[in-house]
Amino acid sequence: MTSYTQQKTFLTGRYIQTPLGKILALADEGALYFLQFMDECKAGERLGKYLKSRNTTFDLGESAILSSIEIELFQYFQGQLKIFTTPLICVGSLFQKRVWENLLEIPYGQTRSYAEVARKLDKPTAYRAVAQANAANAIAIVIPCHRVINTGGAYGGYASGMEKKIWLLRHEGYI
Numbered sequence: 590m591t592s593y594t595q596q597k598t599f600l601t602g603r604y605i606q607t608p609l610g611k612i613l614a615l616a617d618e619g620a621l622y623f624l625q626f627m628d629e630c631k632a633g634e635r636l637g638k639y640l641k642s643r644n645t646t647f648d649l650g651e652s653a654i655l656s657s658i659e660i661e662l663f664q665y666f667q668g669q670l671k672i673f674t675t676p677l678i679c680v681g682s683l684f685q686k687r688v689w690e691n692l693l694e695i696p697y698g699q700t701r702s703y704a705e706v707a708r709k710l711d712k713p714t715a716y717r718a719v720a721q722a723n724a725a726n727a728i729a730i731v732i733p734c735h736r737v738i739n740t741g742g743a744y745g746g747y748a749s750g751m752e753k754k755i756w757l758l759r760h761e762g763y764i
Contacts, residue, residue, distance in 0.1 A: 600647040603655040608666050609753050612729070615647050616654035620676040624658065624728045626749040635748070639727055643680055658731070665730065668760070671697035673731045681725060684710075688722035695736045698761040702740040716740075724748050730757070 600615040600622060613636065615623035623639060626632065640646060657675045664670035679689050687710055695701050701709075703716040703723075712718070723734040729749060735757040739745045747754035758764050 598643070598645045600645055601650040601652045601655060602647040603649060603651075603659065605659050605662055607662060609749075609756055612662070614655055614658050615645075616652055616658070618652055618654065620678040621654055621658050621728060621731070622678050622680065624731060626729060626753065629750060662730070666760070675731065677728055677731065679728065679732070681722070681727075684712075684715075684718065685722040685725055688719055689726060689728075689732050692723075692726075692732050692734055692737065695733055698763050700736045700738045700758070700763055703737055703745065704740045706737060720746070736761075736763075 598617075600617055602613055602615045604627070605612045605614055610626050610628035613623065613625055613627045614621060622643075622645075623636075625635060627636070654675060658673075661670055661673050661675055665673070679686055681689070688706060691706050691709055703719045704713070706719045707713055707715040710719075719737070723737055724746070726732050726734045726748075729735075735747060735754045737745065744751060744754055744758070755764070
């Protein structure tokens with residue numbers, strides 16, 4: 590019997606201070622993999638789950654990608670950046686990746702409903718699956734899951750907390 594094991598990967602990490610709290614960025618030399626707020630009670634659990642599911646570990650350090658995302662986040666929070674250009678690698682199911690690609694198309698300062706995203710993916714009844722893909726997004730802000738709201742205009746959920754989602758929507762001029 591042949592045994593297959595996934596080779597362990599290593600990423601470099603950096604904590605970045607933002608107006609909304611501390612964010613952890615994880616990257617290799619080519620792309621950003623993870624960007625999440627680390628000041629909520631479930632942040633450590635979310636990070637541990639991410640690392641385990643991808644057979645990944647990290648050490649704090651320096652890289653061009655981490656410098657890039659730190660500069661872009663600073664510019665974003667200063668109101669000077671609307672489109673991020675740091676390369677990304679999104680790890681997820683095919684459906685999740687399609688949702689995340691769709692989110693990248695939502696313009697700064699605009700929103701889409703979970704149902705609108707589902708319809709755009711030709712899966713009009715999959716709005717709950719879209720919400721689950723949003724919750725699984727490992728690259729906050731850059732993949733703008735905060736721009737997805739309920740059909741009736743209510744803000745919906747946000748893994749990093751509603752106060753952050755509302756702050757981001759206000760920062761982008763939506764509210």
